[in-house]
Amino acid sequence: MxxxxxxxxxxxxxxxxxxxxxxxxxxxxxxxxxxxxxxxxxxxxxxxxxxxxxxxxxxxxxxxxxxxxxxxxxxxxxxxxxxxxxxxxxxxxxxxxxxxxxxxxxxxxxxxxxxxRRTAVASISKSWTENGVNVDAKLAQADALDERFGMMLRIELAFGLRRREILLLKPWKSDHGDTLTIYPNTGSKTGRPRIIALKNDYQRTMLDYVKARMPKGQAMAWRTTRRGMPAGLKYCQKEYSRRMKEIGITAAQSNVTGHGLRAEFAENAAMTDPVRPFIPATLGGTADQLSLEDLHLARSQVSEMLGHSRTAITNSYYGSFARWRSAPGSQTSEARA
Known part of the structure; x- marks a missing residue:
């Protein structure tokens, strides 16, 4: 054209x-x-x-x-x-x-x-909870504003998806019981697929909650605009940002953004891992809480769930242990409830 x-x-x-x-x-x-x-x-x-x-x-x-x-x-x-x-x-x-x-x-x-200052390493948590945002209250606020928007936030919190991945996700198709599949070219930066294991009851509950409210063939994105016209992906991306602003989630309003739910997922995934749980550096965790080999393995698994092949990428979500290493014998902070 x-x-x-x-x-x-x-x-x-x-x-x-x-x-x-x-x-x-x-x-x-x-x-x-x-x-x-x-x-x-x-x-x-x-x-x-x-x-x-x-x-x-x-x-x-x-x-x-x-x-x-x-x-x-x-x-x-x-x-x-x-x-x-x-x-x-x-x-x-x-x-x-x-x-x-x-x-x-x-x-x-x-x-x-x-x-x-431009940096790829987080020094403080970017998650909503650690910045004083009541996640449950914001979910309720989102529900009252727009039911589908509330469902999007639940999926982002439960699985750490990016904005485009949430919009293009077809919950019924992607649910394989104990895993959630992100198919090729459905919003990931690399275009490659990934499989996210369901490791806790919250993930299962949130996925079932969304599926109960979604037609089987539909993606999460809005079907129509606020004026009743067919909605494309670009519109939905802007609408997502507009809705975030309406519930008070912007850097200027609350010191966090929608992407902060992805950071929240990363922190929670680290601390609730059934085999090698660890406390992220941004929450006070230190390099000596696990052996070097186990810490690297645990971080790499979180990185894969986020859709990154390089473990170092997790530094942008919950800090670098190289910068937060404490003296021998020090105690790590308690994980948040």
């Missing part, structure tokens, strides 16, 4: 520039695809915020300022915001405005510098 208006102008800029890296080398197809996806998302967001730029080359400092404040309010990760600012810096060179995009801290002067 041919793009018209600002979309057509943006596509022309992408076609002209995105195939070449900053150093002059040819960019990969994946890089060009990611550039286009990010830039179209940026300008779509600006239009939703009321900045209806008909010519993308008119992008200015005030637009970037509005974007960053919007990203922060909806709880976007620091690394994601920095990546998108980097993309906009590159875009600035395309339109003859090199240097007009500042640092993340320039747009968020009231946010402590430590909170804007």
């Amino acid at each position: 041919q793009h018209v208006g600002w979309r057509g102008e943006l596509q022309k800029l992408i076609d002209r520039h995105a195939g070449v890296r900053m150093n002059g080398n040819v960019a990969s197809f994946r890089t060009r695809e990611l550039t286009a996806k990010t830039l179209f998302a940026v300008f779509n967001t600006l239009h939703l915020l009321g900045y209806r730029l008909q010519n993308p080359a008119n992008l200015g400092a005030r637009h970037v300022d509005a974007l960053v404040k919007h990203w922060y309010a909806e709880g976007r990760a620091v690394s994601t915001m920095q990546n998108e600012l980097s993309m906009l810096r590159k875009f600035g060179t395309w339109i003859g405005k090199k240097g007009f995009v500042g640092r993340l801290a320039d747009y968020l002067p009231d946010v402590p510098a430590m909170q804007l």
